[in-house]
Amino acid sequence: MGLFDFLRGRNAGGADPLQKHAERVLDKRAMSPDRFASIEYLCNVATDEAWRALLPRFNFNVDPSITDREEKQFILEHISESETAIEPAKEFLRKAQAVNWPIKILRALLTPELFAAELIDVLSGEETAYQKNAERKIQAIIALEDCPDPRVPDAVAPFLDDVSEDTRFHAVRTLLAQDDSKSAAGIFALLVRDDSMRIRTNVAEGLAEKGWACPDDLREKVIPVLPRIPSGPFTLDPAGVLKGPARR
Secondary structure (H helix, E strand, O other): OOHHHHHHHHOOOOOOHHHHHHHHHOOOOOOHHHHHHHHHHHHHHOOHHHHHHHHHHHHOOOOOHHHHHHHHHHHHHHHOOOHHHHHHHHHHHOOOOOOHHHHHHHHHHOOHHHHHHHHHHHHHOOOOOOOOOOHHHHHHHHHHOOOOOOOHHHHHHHHHHOOOHHHHHHHHHHHHHOOOHHHHHHHHHHHHHOOOHHHHHHHHHHHHHHOOEOOHHHHHHHHHHHHHOOOOOOEEOOOOEEEOOOOO
8 A cells, every 4th residue: 555545545525635746846846835835734743654755865966956855854854853754754764766765764763772773773674795785784884984883893894895896885884983803804805806097096005904814814915905095105013013104
């Protein structure tokens, strides 16, 4: 049963204001003042059903772009203050075409611990194989970069093996940001096997900044890779710590 079918079923005997406004919010051809009036109505209702009707507005754009931003920002500001929006926002994150907005909403609604847990749960349902749209996992990984949490390294580490270069790139950045040296082995291993200069540069510069030691069993494999990194020179010191060019 779709959203509108559900809303119609609640009041089959007569017009349902919630249904009317929900349909207008998702009508790209509606006049902007009319659509905004429906957005405002649903924000004032502020029930979980009203939020479920509003959230799909983030899936499309309208012209002019300033109107599009104003409508979305208005929803964001109101939904971020409503506890009834938590479950609808979680649901939307798992099916949305554009995930930046639901991530912003959940960041505002949840404590840092619950926000991290939600993104970790999202990643648990993602794969490292090819996906037509990898944006959900990429944006979740990016958001976790600013979430210091001991659960993050284990959740993100599998994506060092992702087929998407962008996913691997952001997985490295998030793992480095967590400041947990147990991630060093996986990141050094990526330095050895990844042919992407973008990834290798990201890894080398990050590891040099962190001062994490390379595991003994990887050192002989890491050393031949270092001269190929364009932002070098990089070396391993006797303790296995990666050293980069001196900063000026």
